[in-house]
Amino acid sequence: MTSMTREEWQVVGFTARMAVLSTLLILPFGLAVAWCLARLSWRGKALLETVVTLPLVLPPVVTGLALLKLFGRWGPIGRWLYNWFGLDVVFTWRAVLCALSIMSLPLLVRAARTAFEDVNPAFEQIARTLGASEWRIFFTITLPLAKRGVLGGMLLAFARALGEFGATIMVAGNILGQTTTISVAVYQHVQLGEDAHAWALAGVSVCLAFMAVLLGEILLLRHKR
16 A cells, blocks of 8 residues: 555545534534424424435435536526625535535434434423523533434534545536545546555545544444433
């Protein structure tokens, strides 16, 4: 196995930063959706759960194609962002962030929902009888009791973001120093017959993902206990 080049370490650093940012970006929305699915009942609940879960079952390139149409300069969201803020999304780091967020959101929601469902509602009801607001109940009772499950979901989402390929290559492309992630770089090296470089990057990716998934599973198991 060959040693990593400076450019490859930059790719690793870029991928890790995007994975962290995407996990933090989806955290507020993911927690809100998970809480709604765990605590509320309404007619559209099954539809919301289905929409959130779709990225897990759809081919990633299909998700990437949808993002390309939505966030392209002539797409409904991309046109609005460009006209009002002068921002391009497609084939920029923003596209990478968007793809990683969409693909990792389901894992965060599923783990957080399970964690919220495991919190005894009696504790929350007691707080309500004492006059606590719903926001205070969530931040002082529900979230602290579910924190292990939430942290586990964040780590699983981070690990998923590290390995994302299909949606990223569709909406962000492969621009060295701007949108190239570990998975895309591995694919490029294989296409060029540079297997040693591909294996070096793959090894780093496996190590990062292994540590994130292992820690996430440990936290989830401790939460269940």
